[in-house]
Amino acid sequence: ELKAKGAVVAGASSGVGKVRPTDWFLQYPVMSTLRPSYPRGPWHYKDMHQLVVTYESTAEAVRAVVPRPLQPAAGNRVTIEWRRMTEVSGFGPYTEVGHSVACTFEGQPVIYVFQAFLDSESPTLAGREILGFPKRHGEPELKTVREVLMGTLTYGGVQVALATMQYRAVDLSDRIAEIEQELQTTQLVLKLLPDVDNHTPKVAQLVRVNLYDVRLKGAWSGPAELFMIPHVGCPVAALPVVRVLEGRQHLWDMTLSDGQVVHDYLEAEHR
Numbered sequence: 001e002l003k004a005k006g007a008v009v010a011g012a013s014s015g016v017g018k019v020r021p022t023d024w025f026l027q028y029p030v031m032s033t034l035r036p037s038y039p040r041g042p043w044h045y046k047d048m049h050q051l052v053v054t055y056e057s058t059a060e061a062v063r064a065v066v067p068r069p070l071q072p073a074a075g076n077r078v079t080i081e082w083r084r085m086t087e088v089s090g091f092g093p094y095t096e097v098g099h100s101v102a103c104t105f106e107g108q109p110v111i112y113v114f115q116a117f118l119d120s121e122s123p124t125l126a127g128r129e130i131l132g133f134p135k136r137h138g139e140p141e142l143k144t145v146r147e148v149l150m151g152t153l154t155y156g157g158v159q160v161a162l163a164t165m166q167y168r169a170v171d172l173s174d175r176i177a178e179i180e181q182e183l184q185t186t187q188l189v190l191k192l193l194p195d196v197d198n199h200t201p202k203v204a205q206l207v208r209v210n211l212y213d214v215r216l217k218g219a220w221s222g223p224a225e226l227f228m229i230p231h232v233g234c235p236v237a238a239l240p241v242v243r244v245l246e247g248r249q250h251l252w253d254m255t256l257s258d259g260q261v262v263h264d265y266l267e268a269e270h271r
Contacts (some may be wrong), residue, residue, distance in 0.1 A: 049086065113209075138153055149167045160228060
């Protein structure tokens with residue numbers, strides 16, 4: 001298990017301690033004060049449908065997105081996944097596409113999430129401001145068309161990604177416990193926030209994201225196809241497909257609550 005350097009909590013769900021009556025806004029330090037943009041966690045996800053395509057990319061493309069001190073894992077493995085959140089406390093339903101690279105950190109396997117696209121404002125803001133997920137607006141969709149599960153990502157009316165695989169082709173019920181452990185592989189994100197001068201960083205942290213109460217209800221595998229189109233506004237094709245390695249479908253529950261800073265770039269500079 002990875003240890004957090006300094007054990008700094010990012011996005012803890014507890015309060016802020018004693019607050020003066022005149023500083024009532026610190027009870028909920030989220031803009032705006034009339035109606036905060038998102039609720040406090042923890043956030044409970046129920047019956048999350050997931051299409052996962054793992055592929056090999058090029059070493060040059062992988063290295064271009066992986067920050068130190070992470071190291072790309074062998075094989076230049078990249079994952080793009082569609083998640084249809086059917087029931088989420090505080091947020092309601094939404095769909096998300098996440099793009100990540102298999103890496104190692106301090107000798108342990110981790111997943112580095114380097115971009116994500118959502119169709120809902122509230123979880124986009126919460127993911128960025130609290131934990132540092134690189135979330136942006138997009139138009140992802142996950143649906144079944146006859147016997148095919150299909151994930152699409154559209155940006156500004158242009159489709160930039162298409163993933164397909166046969167719907168629930170190969171049952172993986174005998175591997176549920178193993179896959180549950182895979183789903184709990186440490187996720188890391190690079191949290192970057194600028195200072196008010198607009199050109200120097202105020203926050204530059206590598207953050208570990210913690211998942212709780214993971215319960216896998218079903219898992220299926222099968223052949224998959226992935227097609228991506230270069231686009232400057234939605235650069236999923238910046239990590240090109242050399243070959244597709246695996247397609248997977250999951251149905252699961254989880255709780256997302258907090259994170260831990262495992263590397264602070266600005267603090268390290270001042271040592």
